[in-house]
Amino acid sequence: MRFKFLEHRTDAEIEAYGRNLEKAFENAGLATEETMVTLSSIEPKIKRIIKVQGEDLESLLYSWLEALISLQDTRGMLFSKLSCKISRKKNLFELKAACLGEKFDPNEHEQKTAIKAPTYHDMKIIQKENRVTLRFLLDL
Numbered sequence: 265m266r267f268k269f270l271e272h273r274t275d276a277e278i279e280a281y282g283r284n285l286e287k288a289f290e291n292a293g294l295a296t297e298e299t300m301v302t303l304s305s306i307e308p309k310i311k312r313i314i315k316v317q318g319e320d321l322e323s324l325l326y327s328w329l330e331a332l333i334s335l336q337d338t339r340g341m342l343f344s345k346l347s348c349k350i351s352r353k354k355n356l357f358e359l360k361a362a363c364l365g366e367k368f369d370p371n372e373h374e375q376k377t378a379i380k381a382p383t384y385h386d387m388k389i390i391q392k393e394n395r396v397t398l399r400f401l402l403d404l
Contacts, residue, residue, distance in 0.1 A: 301375055
């Protein structure tokens with residue numbers, strides 16, 4: 265299982281999983297895309313590179329999700345394939361992602377829910393051997 269939606273009254277609460285931090289971040293990105301449109305309807309036609317930084321892993325996750333939401337809002341971009349690399353540079357974490365997708369087309373993509381922003385509320389990053397769980401909330 266890559267991710268699951270949890271019960272929440274007004275927002276989207278999500279747990280994303282991976283065998284390592286990078287896979288968990290990829291799956292968090294896919295869950296964010298699935299919140300906006302049906303993920304399987306997005307064709308991997310256009311490649312975009314996204315780079316974000318954070319002072320800690322929580323702020324890196326926030327910046328990553330915010331970048332995906334912003335690209336949908338400003339450029340109409342949706343992504344179905346994500347490949348993340350996370351590194352530490354001095355006092356910052358850096359994520360560089362190769363993202364494959366296409367522009368939103370109302371004839372091809374059923375729009376589900378608009379996302380205002382990710383939040384830090386109840387955000388958790390749990391790292392265990394061979395398993396990382398990211399829990400986060402998207403403000404709808």
